[in-house]
Amino acid sequence: MHMGTSESRTLSVAAAGTLITLIAFTAPLATINPTAAALGADTAGGTWILSSMSIGLGAVLLSAGTIADDFGRRRTFVGGAIVLAVASVAAALAPSTLSFVIARIAQGVGGAAVIASSLGLIAHAFLAGPARAAASGVWGAAVGGGIGLGPLVAAGFERSADWRDAYWVIAIASVSVAAVARRLLVESRAEHARGLDIAGTALLATGMSALLAALVEGRSGWGRPVVLILAAAAVVLLTAFVIVEARSRIAMLDLRLFTEPAFLAATGAAFATGAGIIALMSYMCGFVSVALGISTLGAAWLLSAWSATSVVTALFARRIRMSGRMQLVGGLVAVGLGQSSLFGITGDTSWQRLVPSLVFTGMASGVVNAALGREAVASVPAGRGSLGSGANNTARYVGSAVGVTIVAVLAARPAGSGAVALADGWNQASLFTTGISFVGALLVLLCRPRRTPQTTPDAEVVTSDGAPSPRRSSDTARP
Structure with a gap:
């Protein structure tokens, strides 16, 4: 991939921030038992430890994307990285389950700002076409790399030192990427700012928080008053959000986007990715440790x-010669096939049985991740790349929260105990996530693009260091 110095800096920093955020997101997967033991967490507390960062991410991703486009993508990225660092220090020092969960939610808030602004930075720096496709591939690789590195980093520290040390490393890495971004990146924002939608931001954040909290609490019993209250609050708040956005002149989310096939395809694919393969892989670490003795x-x-x-x-x-939409369709179908090959696990299955299926599913997931990064930006108006990233990743992490909840319920259904019951639960969960991937592929296939007039070429501006920076004509750049 040939690119200038300014573009390479932007891509490197944006991908690094995304990588660090995903490492933080998945770190507890491999160390949940020692973490829960150190914090004195019961079963419900362990569930919150695993799920709390999703609440922060899902609650503010969309808002962070809008803020980044209107008030500065670099500023939002740097601020998010600093919040992620401070929250990681709080997690490393947390003396109790409650303080650790609060720190993890704050990690999600900071990570949301980083992820939402990262794709906006990339969209501003790279022209639509082969260059942006290659850059989106790097961003997608950072997503996959972070998901895999998180458990490895945490497990490595837990084995050689202390599980808390992983959070110190995340904090140091976050501060470092914030400093580099502040020094090297050029500020950019949408040419026509809509203004801060305070009512919409507050309603979405509280509504999403209530929804995700209800999903987490529901795993301990769906009929409990706290679950019903949280679910009712989520319905009321999110309904109010839709009403406010429909009437507002400065709406953070133009609801007409949901009538656009490209936006529906990208958002639906992101939700299916979260509720499908990410949910199953989130469960896998704990499953193989207990059921297979790994x-x-x-x-x-x-x-x-x-x-x-x-x-x-x-x-x-980027070398795949088909449209982004068809890459999503083919990728999700392949992900579904890969998950279906994970069905049929028994109590005496060896770990080697899983590897070919995981490798094949990983190949398909890479195609989906790269296409999602590109389609998230392409599905929203010019100059609103961070909004596209925020909406797309909100769908991904809400999907993950829904999927993990359903997987946990399915995995607990088989009667009995021991490896046989765990394997039966895994098989039911894999069937569910396989179905989600296939349904997602069908949804994307049905979202046929509309014919639109050819757009004018993207403009080029000169950045503060004198290097040309191709961008959409509706963006402005500031040193």
Whole structure:
């Protein structure tokens, strides 16, 4: 991939921030048992430890994308990285389950700002076409790499030192990427700012928080008052959000986007990715440790058979000669086929049985991740790349929260105990996530693009260091 110095800096920093955020997101997967023991967490507390960062991500991703486009993508990226660092320090020092969960939610808030602004930075720096496709592949590789590295980093520290040390490393990495971004990146934002939609931002954040909290609490019993109250609050708040956005002149989310096939395809594919393969892989580390007797570090390495393959495939996905929409269709179908091959696990299955399926599914996931990065930006108006990223990743992490909840319920259904019951639960869960991937592929296939007039070429501006920076004509750049 040939690109200038300014573009390479932008891509490197944006991908690094995304990688660090995903490492933070998946770190507890491999160390949930020692973490829960150190914090004195019961079963419900363990569930919150695993799920709390999703609440922060899902609650503010869309808002962060809008803020980045209107008030500065570099500023939002740097601020998010600093919040992620501070929250990681709080997680490393947390004395109790409650303080750790609060720190993880704050990690999600900071990570949301980083992820949403990262794709906006890339969209501003790279012209639509081969250059942006290659850059989106690198971003997609960072997503897959972070998912795989998180458990490896945490398990490695837990084995050699202390599980808390992983959060110190995340904090140091976050501060470093914030400093580099502040020094090297050029500020950019949409030419026509809509203004801060305070009502919409507050309603979406509280509504999404209530929804995700209800999903987490529901795993301990769906009829409990706290679950019903949270679910009712989510319905009321999110309904109010839709009403406010429909009437607002400065709406953070133009609801007409949901009538656009490209936006529906990208958002639906992101939700299916979260509720499908990400949900199943989130459950896998714990499953293979208990059911197959694999060590914490071994489980993390097994997960990397999927994630590492997705990294390599995402980097080369630009060479696939088909539209982004059809890449999503083909990728999701292949992901579904890969998950279906994970069905049929028994109590005496060896870990080697899983590797070919994980490698194949990882290849397909890499194609999906690369295409999602590109389609998220392409599905929204010019100059609103961070909004597209925020909406797309909101769908991904809400989908993950929904999928993990359903997988947990299905995995607990088989009667009995021991490896046989765990294997039965895994098989039911894999069938569900397989179906989600196929349904997602069908949805994207049905979202046929509309014919639109040919757009004018993207403009080029000169950045503060004198290097040409191709961008959409509706963007402005500031040193």
